[in-house]
Amino acid sequence: MKQRFATCLSALTVMLMLAAAVHAQTFQPSGSTTISVTVAAEASLYIEDSTTTLSGGPLFSDYTGTTRFTYKIRTSQGSGTGSITSLVTADFSPAGGPSVSNPPTAGDALTYTCSVSSPATACSGTQTASTTAAQPVASFGANARSSRNGNSGQVNWTLTNDPLYATGSYSATVTFTVSAT
Amino acid sequence: MPEVIFFSRENPALVVALLILATCFQALADIGTATQTLNVVLIPAGKVSIPSGFSLTTTGTTFNAYRGTLRVSYRFRTAQGGGGSISLRAGSDFLPSGGPSIASGALVYSCGPAGLGVPCAGPQTVSTTLSTAVVAIQESTCTGGGGSCSAVDPATVELQFTLDNSPEYETGIYSSSLVFTVSTL
Numbered sequence: 001m002k003q004r005f006a007t008c009l010s011a012l013t014v015m016l017m018l019a020a021a022v023h024a025q026t027f028q029p030s031g032s033t034t035i036s037v038t039v040a041a042e043a044s045l046y047i048e049d050s051t052t053t054l055s056g057g058p059l060f061s062d063y064t065g066t067t068r069f070t071y072k073i074r075t076s077q078g079s080g081t082g083s084i085t086s087l088v089t090a091d092f093s094p095a096g097g098p099s100v101s102n103p104p105t106a107g108d109a110l111t112y113t114c115s116v117s118s119p120a121t122a123c124s125g126t127q128t129a130s131t132t133a134a135q136p137v138a139s140f141g142a143n144a145r146s147s148r149n150g151n152s153g154q155v156n157w158t159l160t161n162d163p164l165y166a167t168g169s170y171s172a173t174v175t176f177t178v179s180a181t
Numbered sequence: 182m183p184e185v186i187f188f189s190r191e192n193p194a195l196v197v198a199l200l201i202l203a204t205c206f207q208a209l210a211d212i213g214t215a216t217q218t219l220n221v222v223l224i225p226a227g228k229v230s231i232p233s234g235f236s237l238t239t240t241g242t243t244f245n246a247y248r249g250t251l252r253v254s255y256r257f258r259t260a261q262g263g264g265g266s267i268s269l270r271a272g273s274d275f276l277p278s279g280g281p282s283i284a285s286g287a288l289v290y291s292c293g294p295a296g297l298g299v300p301c302a303g304p305q306t307v308s309t310t311l312s313t314a315v316v317a318i319q320e321s322t323c324t325g326g327g328g329s330c331s332a333v334d335p336a337t338v339e340l341q342f343t344l345d346n347s348p349e350y351e352t353g354i355y356s357s358s359l360v361f362t363v364s365t366l
Contacts, residue, residue, distance in 0.1 A: 027256055027335070029363050031231035032272065035288075036356040037247050037344060038236075039280050044243035072244055072348045080352070146348045180242075 041080055043073045043180035046150065056161045063159040067174070070150040071120065075140050075180045082140030082180040084120070086112070086155065088131045090173035097170040098159055101131045108160040110172075116153035119144040126158075134177065144180075223258065225365040227265045227318065230254040230335065237344050247281075247344040253315060253361065254335040256324040257297060263366035265298075265318035271309045272358035280355040283307055287345040292316070296336030297324055304343075312362065315340065 047069045054063035075082045088110070092098045100110050114123040120138040127135045138153060230253075237247035259265050274283045281287045288307040292300035298318040305313040316338050325334025 025230050025254065025335075027228035027230045027254075029228055030361060031229045032358050032360045033231045033251065034234035034356055034358055035249070035251075035342070036234065036236050036354060037238075037275070037281065038354050039346075039350045039352050040242075041352055042242040042244050042346075042348070074244075074348045074350065074352060076352045143351060145351065148347045148349055150348075 039074075041074055041076045041082075041180040043071070043082055043178040044150075045072075045084065045176055045178040046070045047176060052157065054157055054159050056159075060161045060163060062161050063157075065157045066154050067157065068152065068154045069176060070152055071116075071138075071178055072146045072150040073119075073140055073144055073178065073180050074146070075142055075144040077143045080140075080142045080144070080181050082144055082178070083136065084116075084138040084153070084176060084178045085134035086127075086129065086137050087134040087175050087177070088129050088172055089175045091131055092170040092172040094168070094170065096166040097168060098162070098165055100129055100172065103160070103162070104164040105160075105162050108162050110160075111158045112155045114138060114153070114155055117151045119146065120151065120153060122153075129174070137176065140180065225258055225260045225263050225265065227257040227259075227267070227363040227365045228255065229267055229361050229363050231359075231361055237342060239346055244346045244348060246346050249342045251340045251342065251359075252337055253340065254337050255297070255316065255363070256335050257318045257365070258323045259318055259320050259365060261321045264320050265363065265365040267315040267318075267361055267363055268312035269307070269315055269359050269361050270312040271307050272360050274309055275355040275357045277353070277355065279351040280353060281344055281347070281350055283309055283357060287347075288342065290340045290342045293339040293341065295338040296333050297322065297331040298336070300338050307342075307359070315361065318365075 047067065049067050052065045052067045054065040056063040071084060073082050088100045091100050098108065110129040111126050112129060113126055114137050116122045116138045120140055122138055123136040129135060137155060232251065235249050235251050237249040239245050239247045253267065255267060257265050271283045275281050286306050289304045290307065291304050292315060294300060295316050298316045300316055301314040307313065321329065323330040324336050325331060
């Protein structure tokens with residue numbers, strides 16, 4: 001009798017523990033939760049001028065023009081960096097006019113200078129545009145953060161006005177890239 | 182004291198336990214009978230269950246907003262002429278400083294369909310000082326069982342949170358607490 005009773009109680013204990021485990025959700029008159037977010041390095045760029053027209057003066061003075069842009073950036077605290085670069089992804093066409101990769105006269109070039117607002121640092125001096133390697137426009141250090149609506153910058157272009165260019169309209173594509181770590 | 186869901190028709194283990202208990206004591210003593218009248222008064226009640234934490238995430242690297250979803254589970258019993266509600270308030274602003282700020286209105290949420298009651302209407306801006314609506318419970322209603330009560334038990338509502346992603350935030354991990362409060366009339 002006693003052994004049977006002990007066996008019954010043991011089985012009862014196991015079933016009660018199982019019953020408690022079936023419903024683990026706890027309901028209370030109030031509750032709280034922790035909300036978290038990881039803010040990481042990010043960067044974006046907006047080119048204000050979809051088309052930049054280079055204009056030349058009389059007597060074969062160089063063609064000039066300006067491309068404006070707005071950047072947003074957040075680099076990491078400590079050792080973060082960032083950059084804006086330019087690359088001619090499509091050379092001037094049609095043929096017969098200026099060319100970045102193969103100009104009719106050695107020394108003909110598409111060059112630019114940079115002007116940017118803080119926290120960016122502008123490229124140094126005059127840069128020569130390239131179809132093969134990205135060229136600097138701006139750089140950023142650690143914990144660089146633009147304003148909520150972005151900060152401004154511009155590239156000032158100069159294109160050699162070679163008399164060898166045939167008359168006509170010529171277009172090239174320049175791609176700007178912004179990055180942040 | 183937390184209400185641990187124990188006595189439920191969905192808990193067959195308990196039924197088995199009771200049967201075993203009856204068998205154990207039947208083996209020991211003679212059986213006598215006595216009767217007593219039991220009375221119970223059910224008052225309005227409401228309780229909520231919240232996950233311990235959740236995260237907001239963004240897509241891409243071009244300052245898209247941070248988003249996240251939180252499912253709130255709740256049980257209610259309201260009286261005639263009464264009602265109830267669930268509201269939320271931020272226990273603190275995001276910490277550490279230097280990142281997003283709840284006080285500046287950066288964190289908002291909207292409510293999905295509610296299993297019982299009326300969910301909040303339109304986007305709500307989370308506040309550290311004022312409670313904002315999550316669900317409003319009507320009079321004479323309850324959770325579970327169907328009919329005048331909800332079909333499901335517990336009822337749930339999903340909150341979709343959106344946090345502004347400004348370049349002005351310093352990189353890092355930020356957290357805050359959201360406190361959900363239940364009231365019944």
